[in-house]
Amino acid sequence: MRALHMVRASRPYGDSVRQAAQRAQHACIDRARALIALLALGLLVVLSMPGTARAEDGYDLWLRYRPLAQADAVRPHATQLVAPETTPTQSATRAELLRGLSGLLGTDLAVQPTATADGAIVVGTPASSPAIAALRLKTKDLGREGYLIRSARIDGHRATVIAANDDIGALYGAFHLLRLVQTAQSLDALDIREVPRTQLRMLNHWDNLNRHVERGYAGESIWDWHKLPDYLSPRYTDYARANASIGINATVLNNVNASAQQLTPMYIEKAAALANVLRPYGIRVFLSARFSAPVEIGGLKNADPLDPAVKQWWKDKADEIYKAIPDFGGFLVKANSEGQPGPQDYGRTHADGANMMADAVKPHGGKVIWRAFVYSHETPDDRAKQAWNEFVPLDGKFRDNVMVQVKNGAIDFQPREPFHPLFGAMPKTPLMMEFQITKEYLGFATHLAYLGPLFEETLRADTQVRGPGSTVAKVIDGSLHAGTLPKGAITGMAGVANIGSDRNWSGSHFDQANWYAYGRLAWNPYLSSRDIAQEWARMTFSSDDAVVQPIVGMMMGSREAVVDYMTPLGLHHLMGRSHHYGPGPWVEGGPRADWTSVYYHRASKDGIGFDRTTHGSGAVSQYAPPVAAQFDDVKKTPEEFLLWFHHVPWDYTTKSGRPLWGELVHRYSQGVDYVRGMRRTWDGLKGRVDDERHAQVATFLAIQEKEAQWWRDASIAYFQTFAQRPLPEGEAPPAHALDYYESLEFPFAPGNG
Ligand code: GCU
Secondary structure, three states: OHHHHHHHHOOOOOOOHHHHHHHHHHHHHHHHHHHHHHHHHHHHHHHHOOOOOOOOOOOOOOOOOOOOOOHHHHHHHOOEEEOOOOOHHHHHHHHHHHHHHHHHHOOOOEEOOOOOOOOEEEEEOOOOOHHHHHHOOOOHHHOOOOEEEEEEEEOOEEEEEEEOOOHHHHHHHHHHHHHHHHOOOOOOOOEEEEOOOOOEEEEEOOEOOOOOEOOOOOOOOOOOOOOOOOOOOHHHHHHHHHHHHOOOOEEEOOOOOOOHHHHOHHHHHHHHHHHHHHHHHOOEEEEEOOOOHHHHOOOOOOOOOOOHHHHHHHHHHHHHHHHHOOOOOEEEEOOOOOOOOOHHHHOOOHHHHHHHHHHHHHHHOOEEEEEOOOOOOOOOOOHHHHHHHHHHHHOOOOOOOEEEEEEOOOOOOOOOOOOOOOOOOOOOOOEEEEEEOOOOOOOOOOOOOOOHHHHHHHHHOEOOEOEOOOEHHHHHOOOOOOOOOOOOOOOEEEEEOOOOOOOOOOOOOOOHHHHHHHHHHHHOOOOOHHHHHHHHHHHHOOOOHHHHHHHHHHHHHHHHHHHHHHOHHHOOOOEOOOOOOOEOOOOOOOOOHHHOOHHHHOOEOOEEOOOOOOOOOOHHHHOOHHHHHHHHOOOOOOHHHHHHHOOEOOOOEOOOOOEHHHHHHHHHHHHHHHHHHHHHHHHOOEOOEOHHHHHHHHHHHHHHHHHHHHHHHHHHHHHHHHHOOOOOOOOOOOOOOHHHHHHOOOOOOOOOO
């Protein structure tokens, strides 16, 4: 209609109608072209305007490389790139620097064989780069993965040098340099030396072969097993880039509740295809192994670790895997835990099982990571004590290529737990930390809970086993027990991944921070979670302080808020049965007492809390004497662990002066208030964060507020039946009666095991 109208309006005398129509059509096309050009120009201007918020979907994680406000300050330091490209890792390094710097600076870097002008970035190892060899830098003690970043002069030109002993160190250094640029740090007079404090920095995927992710809230598994090995999703490379950028160097592809199928030739081939993609980024593949695999896929009569046929089966299996994956990392094993098979099925110990598998991978340089997450409802003792009881007697009995992987707390990734008493208690065994990045117990993907402070709190906890300062971090990095660990003992950390097939990887934009923080702390367990949050927020949202500071503020208190509205004052394990979604303090009965809530909170008319003192279960005695003495004394126990260790009367006076009941209600409300505060802060950032991400976060925060209120109300309604006291003045009563909360069911909540 519009074109026809224009034809009529612009027809000059003497033209045929057809000519006029054609001319008008051309004019129309020209105008359209001009309009498109104008729009494109406009878009370009908008895109290159630093700080402008434009739609983003989160796929790029913290590697967004958007135009930098401070680009002018960086450009003189990045005029050309001198980086070899003869190995896959070198190619990845060069590609990342080009991609990153051209995105951040808006200019293309010239790639040169040598530095020919000021501002060269020179990357490599003494073997790969003559310029770096000529500098004769002290790289010896950097190991394979460490690196130096230095301002230097090369052939009279100012240069920034990234030097390492090995390609992978250079890749890590390249990511570090990019981080400096992304976070607007000065590139003058650089003198950085980085060596990872732990050797194995690993993700544990709880991914099943049917792509269901146990406790996953970010869609299906990232691994498309069905299409492997032929189709290699580009996502695998981006996964590798993201991990390498924070130093993660190992990944367990499949769930600890493992399928034996994973070890069949078909799936080994698929895992090998993934290993090929990840290798250039320094990431080694591990597999969770089902202990009964010799029976299930090997046709053996049993899986007894002392049976020669079983030993041989695992040796053969290891040989087969190493043929397909020469740098295969080894096996992760969950045995005799929550119904999984294990050596105890044959009257053998965890050490018997672990050592048998360790012998199978040893000739190939492989490791066995044996989980200490064991407990049984048939054992009458406090669940919190069982791992210690089983493993401490085995200290020193494991092969030197076995590591024992211990969850941060003795129950199960609760919003807050005291550090696991096994840390410090096995001086002859390398212990790996296991953190949970996915938020099984902290509100799934919709609750904003930055886990940096949780990780940091555990790592900084003082076991006191060798006097004050014997922190968990020192257990993990091997320094506390350097004299007693086996020679060449490996150190490491594992994080249960929150990664899935969702476009934004983690199910929510803020959950990316938990992946990031985990990686950074695995590299260096002594970093501060606040500094990490700053870094992450700058890279992920904006380099503008007016955006970064409010975001960091929200993040830093967010985990504590979850503790408050779910499990304040040391309460734990109060969530809905099986799926773990929402409050369920009333959960009781069923197959196992240790899977109920009443087992943990022990509320009665006289009080609430689990007495783990020397008068109760005695769990406190598993800690070193000074720590045990502190936790044994109700007055000395930090209030955040009060009800973890003590059964306390409802009118016990807490540190605030409020009676316990009042304090409990206060904490619940405080948690909800914090979420309201986060919503206000986030609303204030509208227009400063791109609309797409802003809107999703805003919606998730609204969900979080609703669910925080639900947790508060349901918990108060339930505990009030024991406390039998009115709500403190000013506290709103629960929106519903208790039976309403108890009636809610969620048969399709995600991530269920
Ligand atoms: C938790 C979780 C399970 C998981 C287990 C483990 O209990 O709910 O899904 O299998 O931890 O760590 O093995």
